[in-house]
Structure formats: C-alpha cells, structure tokens
Amino acid sequence: MTKLPLEGIRVADFTWWIAGTMATRLLAAYGAHVIKIESTIQRDQIRENAQVQTGTASLNASPGFNGINPGKMSMTLNPKHPRGLEVARRIISVSDIVADNMTWGAMARLGLGYDDLVKINPAIIVLTMPVMGPGGPDTNFTGNGEQIAASAAMHHLTGYPEELGMAPGPVYPDWASNPYHAVTAVMAALYHKLKTGKGQHIVLSQYESVVNVTALPIMDYSVNGRVQTRMGNRSPYGAPHGVYRCQGEDRWCAIAVYADEEWEGLCRAMGDPEWSQGDKFGTALGRSENVDELERLLEQWTSARSAEEVMKTLQAHGVAAGVVQNGRDLLENDPQLKARDHYVRMEHPEIGSMAFDDYPFKLSKTPGRLSRHAPLIGEHNDFVTGELLGMSEDEVNELIIEGVLE
Amino acid sequence: MADAKSSMGALEGVRVLDLTGPIGVYCGKLLADLGADVIKVEPPEGDPMRSRGPFYKDDAHPEKSLYFFAFNTSKRSVTLGLETADGREVFQRLVQRADILLESFPPGYLEGLDLGYDQLSAVNPGLIMTSITPFGQTGPYKDFKGSDLVVDAMGGLTNLIGNPGERPAWTLAETGYHQVGIQASSATLIALYHKTLTGEGQYIDVSMQQAVAMLVPSAVQAWDMRKEVATRTGGASVRAGFGMFRCKDGYVNMVLRAGPPLNFLCQWLDEDGLEHDFRNPQWHDMTFRSQPENITHLNEVLAPWFLTYTQREIIEKAQSAHLSITPVYDTKQVREDPHLNARGFFIDIEHPELDGSVTYAGAPYGLSDTPWRIHRRPPLIGEHNHEIFVGEMGYTVEQLAVLRANGAI
Numbered sequence: 001m002t003k004l005p006l007e008g009i010r011v012a013d014f015t016w017w018i019a020g021t022m023a024t025r026l027l028a029a030y031g032a033h034v035i036k037i038e039s040t041i042q043r044d045q046i047r048e049n050a051q052v053q054t055g056t057a058s059l060n061a062s063p064g065f066n067g068i069n070p071g072k073m074s075m076t077l078n079p080k081h082p083r084g085l086e087v088a089r090r091i092i093s094v095s096d097i098v099a100d101n102m103t104w105g106a107m108a109r110l111g112l113g114y115d116d117l118v119k120i121n122p123a124i125i126v127l128t129m130p131v132m133g134p135g136g137p138d139t140n141f142t143g144n145g146e147q148i149a150a151s152a153a154m155h156h157l158t159g160y161p162e163e164l165g166m167a168p169g170p171v172y173p174d175w176a177s178n179p180y181h182a183v184t185a186v187m188a189a190l191y192h193k194l195k196t197g198k199g200q201h202i203v204l205s206q207y208e209s210v211v212n213v214t215a216l217p218i219m220d221y222s223v224n225g226r227v228q229t230r231m232g233n234r235s236p237y238g239a240p241h242g243v244y245r246c247q248g249e250d251r252w253c254a255i256a257v258y259a260d261e262e263w264e265g266l267c268r269a270m271g272d273p274e275w276s277q278g279d280k281f282g283t284a285l286g287r288s289e290n291v292d293e294l295e296r297l298l299e300q301w302t303s304a305r306s307a308e309e310v311m312k313t314l315q316a317h318g319v320a321a322g323v324v325q326n327g328r329d330l331l332e333n334d335p336q337l338k339a340r341d342h343y344v345r346m347e348h349p350e351i352g353s354m355a356f357d358d359y360p361f362k363l364s365k366t367p368g369r370l371s372r373h374a375p376l377i378g379e380h381n382d383f384v385t386g387e388l389l390g391m392s393e394d395e396v397n398e399l400i401i402e403g404v405l406e
Numbered sequence: 407m408a409d410a411k412s413s414m415g416a417l418e419g420v421r422v423l424d425l426t427g428p429i430g431v432y433c434g435k436l437l438a439d440l441g442a443d444v445i446k447v448e449p450p451e452g453d454p455m456r457s458r459g460p461f462y463k464d465d466a467h468p469e470k471s472l473y474f475f476a477f478n479t480s481k482r483s484v485t486l487g488l489e490t491a492d493g494r495e496v497f498q499r500l501v502q503r504a505d506i507l508l509e510s511f512p513p514g515y516l517e518g519l520d521l522g523y524d525q526l527s528a529v530n531p532g533l534i535m536t537s538i539t540p541f542g543q544t545g546p547y548k549d550f551k552g553s554d555l556v557v558d559a560m561g562g563l564t565n566l567i568g569n570p571g572e573r574p575a576w577t578l579a580e581t582g583y584h585q586v587g588i589q590a591s592s593a594t595l596i597a598l599y600h601k602t603l604t605g606e607g608q609y610i611d612v613s614m615q616q617a618v619a620m621l622v623p624s625a626v627q628a629w630d631m632r633k634e635v636a637t638r639t640g641g642a643s644v645r646a647g648f649g650m651f652r653c654k655d656g657y658v659n660m661v662l663r664a665g666p667p668l669n670f671l672c673q674w675l676d677e678d679g680l681e682h683d684f685r686n687p688q689w690h691d692m693t694f695r696s697q698p699e700n701i702t703h704l705n706e707v708l709a710p711w712f713l714t715y716t717q718r719e720i721i722e723k724a725q726s727a728h729l730s731i732t733p734v735y736d737t738k739q740v741r742e743d744p745h746l747n748a749r750g751f752f753i754d755i756e757h758p759e760l761d762g763s764v765t766y767a768g769a770p771y772g773l774s775d776t777p778w779r780i781h782r783r784p785p786l787i788g789e790h791n792h793e794i795f796v797g798e799m800g801y802t803v804e805q806l807a808v809l810r811a812n813g814a815i
Binding site (some may be wrong): 005006030034068079087096114121132133135136139141143146151154155158159163166167169170172175181183187189192194195199201203205209218220223227231232242252255274301321322327329335339342343352354355357358359364365377 | 473494546547562600768
C-alpha cells in the first residue's frame with residue numbers, strides 16, 4: 001500500500017467531544033499514529049450517548065463516538081494519579097503533536113501545558129483549542145459548539161426574518177470550521193518544522209475560528225454600519241433564491257438564480273409560461289422587486305413535480321438546483337455520493353456495520369483511508385505501555401494495581 | 407513582534423496560484439495569511455467576485471467589493487486571459503514555478519484549454535493541483551451547477567435548518583463555501599507535506615457536496631441505525647435548560663448541565679426569591695428534561711427571571727460558577743465584543759486608494775513561532791502584473807505591451 005503522507009507522525013490526543021476529535025480523525029486518515037488518551041473515570045462524554053441512540057449503556061457502542069474516532073488507538077490513564085500523568089508525559093516524549101480542546105488552562109493545571117511539554121520534547125507541536133482564547137475578560141468561559149456559533153452571530157444570520165434566529169444546522173463549529181482550521185494550522189506547523197526543526201504552540205480560539213466564517217457580514221457592519229439579518233433563503237445576489245415545495249411530504253428543491261441567462265433557462269425549463277415573459281421578471285431588479293409574487297408562481301410549478309424532477313429539469317437548462325436531501329437520501333438514494341464512495345462501511349465489534357463519512361477529497365497519489373474502527377476504551381493499553389514505551393510486565397502490573405491505567 | 411523573523415509565516419516560500427471563485431476562495435486566503443505567496447490569476451476585466459457586494463461605503467465599484475476584500479487578503483494579483491494562446495503560455499510559465507494551483511472552474515474547463523492536471527503536471531511534476539467544485543470531478547452530477555444554498559441542500563444541511571414542518575431555511579454567511587474551503591486547505595497542506603518529503607505532486611478533487619455532508623452524520627446515522635428520517639427542530643429547546651433566553655438587553659444561550667451547575671442555578675434563584683422546583687432530583691435526569699411539559703415548565707419559570715438581568719450581568723455571574731450561559735450576538739455585538747477587542751482580534755488594514763482603512767476579522771488560529779498575519783491588503787486588478795511578469799519572470803516591458811494588446815493580460 002502507498003505510504004501515507006503523515007506516516008511516522010505520532011499524536012498524543014487529549015481531545016474529546018467533537019471539534020478537536022474531528023481534527024485528529026483527519027490526521028489519522030492520512031497516516032498519523034493517533035493515540036487517544038482517555039480515562040474511564042473522566043470519560044469522553046460522547047461515549048455516553050449510546051444509550052440514546054442504541055439503547056445500550058456500553059461505552060463502546062456510541063455511534064457518535066465511533067463515527068469520529070476511526071483509525072485511532074485508545075489508551076486509558078487516570079489523570080488524578082501522579083503516575084498517570086507520568087505515563088502521559090512518556091507518550092508525549094515520543095510524539096510529534098499534542099492536541100486538546102479543554103477549557104483554557106486545564107492542561108497546564110495538569111502539568112501538561114505547553115511550557116511543561118517543551119521541556120520534555122523541545123520540537124513538540126501543541127494544538128490547544130480553548131473556547132475563547134486567553135487575554136480577555138471571557139478567557140475562562142465554557143461553552144459548547146452551539147453556544148459558540150450563537151456568540152459568533154451565526155444564529156442571528158440563520159432562519160426566518162420575522163422570528164428569532166436559530167442554529168445553522170448541526171453544530172457548525174464542531175463539524176465544520178474548527179476541526180479543519182485546526183488541521184490547516186497543524187499542517188502549516190508541521191511544514192515549518194520540516195523546514196526548520198522547530199515546533200510551536202497553536203492556540204485556536206474556537207470562537208474566533210467561527211467569527212472567520214461570519215467575517216463578511218461583520219465587515220459590512222464595521223465599514224457601512226449595516227447589521228445584516230437573516231433573510232430566510234433569500235440572497236442579496238439574485239432572485240429567485242430559495243427552497244420550494246415539491247410533490248410529496250416534506251420534499252423541497254433549492255433553486256438559485258443570479259444572472260439573466262439563468263433566469264431565461266428557468267423560464268425555458270418551465271415551458272415559458274405566460275407569467276414569466278415580459279419585463280416584470282425580465283431583469284434582476286424586476287425579479288428582486290417582485291420576489292414574493294415570483295416565488296409564489298414558481299412554487300406552483302415546483303409543487304406539481306417531484307423534487308428530483310425539478311432538479312434535473314432545471315439543471316438540464318443550466319440552472320443551479322438541488323433536492324433538499326435528508327439522511328435517507330444521502331445514504332441510499334443519491335447516485336452522486338454513491339459514485340464517489342462517500343460513505344464507507346466498517347464493522348465495529350459492538351455495534352456491527354456502520355456507515356462513515358469518507359473525506360470530500362482524495363489525494364490522487366496518497367489517498368487517505370479510514371483504516372480501523374474506532375477503538376474500544378483502553379483497547380491499546382498493552383500496545384502503548386509495552387511496544388511503544390517498552391515497560392516491563394511487572395511495571396505494567398504495578399500500574400494496573402495502583403489504578404493508573406483507568 | 408518587531409523583528410523580521412517573527413513576521414515570517416509558516417508557509418513562507420510556498421508559491422500558490424489561485425484561480426478560484428466564491429466556492430474555493432477561502433482556501434487561498436488561509437494559505438496567504440499563513441505566509442504563502444498566493445497569486446490570484448484574474449481575467450483581464452477583473453475577477454467576477456469583485457462585483458459582489460456589499461461594497462465599501464456602498465459604492466458599487468470593482469475595487470471596493472468587501473466580498474472580494476474579505477477573501478483575498480495577503481494575495482497578489484495578475485491578469486491573464488486564459489482563452490488566448492499567449493495568456494495560456496504565460497500561465498504555463500507561472501505554473502512551472504508554482505507549488506500549488508487552486509481552481510474552481512466547472513469540471514473539464516481547464517482540460518479544454520490544455521491546462522488540466524495531466525498537461526500541467528507534465529511541465530511541473532511537483533505541482534499540487536486542488537480543484538474545488540460543487541459535486542466533484544466524477545459522477546453523474548459532476549456537471550450540475552451549484553451555489554452555497556443548492557449544495558447545502560444536496561449535502562443534507564438545509565433539511566436540518568428551520569422549523570419542523572415548515573420551509574427549510576439558510577444561513578446568510580455561506581457556511582458551505584467556508585466548509586469546503588477549509589477542508590480544501592487541510593487537504594492541500596497534507597499534499598504539500600508529502601511533496602516536501604518526496605518531491606511528488608498530486609491532484610486533489612474536492613467536492614463541496616461531500617464537505618457539507620460531513621456536517622450531518624447524525625442524520626445519516628439516524629437512518630442507518632434506526633431507520634428514522636431526522637428533520638429540523640427550529641430554535642425550540644429539545645431539553646429543558648438548553649437554549650436561548652431573552653434578558654434585559656439581548657439574548658443568551660444556556661447549557662444547564664446536571665450536577666453543580668444546576669445546583670448553582672437553584673441557589674441563585676433562591677437568593678433572588680424566585681419560587682421553583684428545580685431542587686427536585688429529577689431535574690438532573692436528561693430523559694425527564696426531554697419531556698415537552700418539563701421544557702415548557704422550565705421556560706415559564708425562568709423566562710421572567712432572565713428578563714431581570716442584562717446579558718453581561720447574567721453571563722459573568724453564571725460563568726464564575728461554571729454554569730454555561732453565553733451571549734447570543736448579532737454582527738454589531740461581535741464587532742464590539744469586549745473579549746475580542748481585548749485580544750486585539752480585529753485588524754485595521756490601510757487601503758491608501760480608499761483614503762481609509764478597513765477592519766478585518768483576525769486570526770482563526772494563533773501560531774506562536776510563525777504568527778498568522780494579513781501580509782498585505784487585497785490586491786487591485788492586475789496590481790502585480792509588472793512586478794511578477796517583468797520583475798520575477800523576465801518578460802520585457804515591450805513583451806508586456808504586446809501581451810496586453812493581444813488581450814492576454
């Protein structure tokens with residue numbers, strides 16, 4: 001098999017929940033040796049959502065956990081035991097990267113802050129992902145991804161204009177902006193290390209990472225004093241731009257028209273109905289001024305057809321249109337995702353077959369792979385203590401008896 | 407911070423050509439602010455993105471587009487007409503000296519100009535070429551047109567935004583475009599690492615639909631494991647104590663965890679003389695808290711209480727006891743946020759042509775040894791034609807004039 005780009009890179013992974021964990025998932029998929037350092041006492045709480053999803057209480061059965069941890073190893077350590085931290089330091093001494101997404105200062109209080117770690121391993125790259133970032137009044141705030149999105153004005157920019165703002169779908173900071181900003185920063189630091197031999201400390205404020213996604217509307221306020229607000233599905237760049245009802249229950253098709261030729265394509269696709277001809281909707285200005293009427297008439301056409309038919313008819317006429325797909329559509333019905341092998345199946349010893357997202361990119365010469373199912377808790381304690389750290393059997397037994405490996 | 411070394415970016419010396427539109431433009435910005443030399447290759451009349459608003463002081467001028475500004479910091483600009491033979495020749499010479507090429511044309515467009523990966527890697531085998539498109543380079547929908555909304559829909563995101571049973575809704579911040587841009591930068595830098603180790607370049611085919619689909623594993627798992635179709639839940643709480651509350655001067659978002667945070671809230675309510683039953687142990691049980699009548703009950707008790715505090719008062723007291731209540735901001739409040747401003751997050755960049763400065767969002771991450779930085783303000787159209795074509799590639803001023811006359815630059 002091809003050698004993957006990150007083979008030989010080891011990650012001591014203290015991340016939990018989603019944002020940090022999704023970052024190390026990608027490093028693992030491209031060959032990094034990721035050791036997730038967990039504790040049976042202070043558990044990654046996402047291991048506990050199995051109950052809700054599968055009705056079992058096993059820490060190994062959570063689909064949430066298993067979806068974001070493939071390709072990693074798991075080592076359990078008791079963080080309250082001094083020897084537990086000693087083992088953690090030994091793992092770090094043979095690692096290239098240390099990652100965590102705890103509250104600011106939590107790692108330092110354990111004696112595992114950046115200043116401590118460079119003493120053990122001078123070229124270490126440390127990725128720290130606090131909620132807010134140090135140096136301001138809110139440094140020690142705790143918050144989850146949903147709260148971070150709301151602070152970054154995402155809720156303000158999402159939903160219906162006449163109602164309170166709402167979440168931009170499933171926790172955007174955790175699944176989207178923060179893990180991949182983190183990987184971008186880590187890869188830049190690894191590149192720099194390759195060139196200079198130097199490691200460094202990456203501090204990713206999860207809040208500021210998300211503010212980079214809402215940066216343009218914020219800039220509009222800074223420059224023009226305008227507070228942009230959610231517009232449903234309408235766009236400042238053209239009309240119609242929206243989600244239109246189609247045949248069937250809860251079936252919709254998204255349509256985006258910007259240029260005149262796209263509008264003309266839309267008209268042809270509908271068979272040039274009388275209402276669409278003439279000046280009223282013939283210009284971008286006309287479409288925008290009469291948008292309520294335009295959307296009502298367009299929806300009369302879409303609602304008599306299936307969402308798939310609307311999409312295909314419009315696309316054949318050069319108009320951007322796409323079915324509002326649900327989880328079932330993605331997994332079973334979408335021929336594009338199938339052709340691209342987006343979902344891969346892996347067997348997990350406790351929950352059986354499960355579908356995983358593969359990545360939206362494949363590197364042509366070194367395609368990444370999800371090499372193994374997510375680890376059972378503590379599955380690799382023997383490997384880490386024995387093969388990696390070279391501890392004797394007696395030493396390991398002593399650690400077990402003292403409750404260090406919990 | 408004043409010495410030259412500390413202003414070096416991590417990607418110093420990496421050369422990037424950026425031909426992307428809105429779908430990929432954030433990728434090039436990330437690389438540029440990390441210190442790569444990112445050259446934007448625009449058509450002679452300027453990047454179409456320059457016609458996207460909002461505009462500086464609402465003046466709809468191609469060199470005043472805030473949309474262009476926001477995504478093109480630290481980049482240089484040359485103009486090239488890729489549809490002219492001369493333009494293609496100059497482009498091939500640019501590619502010879504590049505490490506990375508980013509593009510977002512419809513699949514097949516560059517091949518049609520003899521500028522596809524096969525042709526370009528023949529002149530530069532170490533080239534990393536990253537193509538960012540709505541649906542990827544292969545598959546039955548590869549030629550479908552996309553937009554942020556349309557691909558959010560196809561990636562399963564739109565179905566999860568909005569009120570149950572009502573029309574799905576959207577986010578006015580092009581979240582899908584950002585998501586695919588950040589994923590593309592991650593992938594490109596993994597390939598750069600490989601190239602630095604081995605000298606080998608490669609092709610990266612990035613699909614925005616798949617990037618968006620990575621946001622919704624819970625909906626896919628709901629079908630995969632339980633044959634349930636997940637749908638939108640709107641702004642309503644799904645568990646008592648989780649969600650938005652209105653206070654005196656705005657909104658806050660509460661995540662009321664069981665244990666000490668809930669106990670602290672009870673003590674606080676007692677101090678304020680508010681009658682409540684949250685000391686009852688069942689409020690620590692999340693199944694109990696998921697029942698609609700309990701959500702309603704908690705909201706009814708707490709809504710008037712929240713209204714007696716300002717956003718800051720309530721957040722600071724709550725956070726001091728690890729009760730997670732956070733602000734819900736609009737764009738103005740983010741700009742004025744005391745925490746961001748204490749950290750010096752926002753950055754004013756001089757735009758001499760505008761007789762003023764523009765305030766930009768700061769770093770999405772801090773790198774201690776190679777700080778993130780806006781290295782220069784976004785470029786004017788073809789601002790670096792002379793610098794790059796003459797100064798760095800060795801064209802003469804006369805050759806440049808001929809190229810210009812031919813519509814190549």
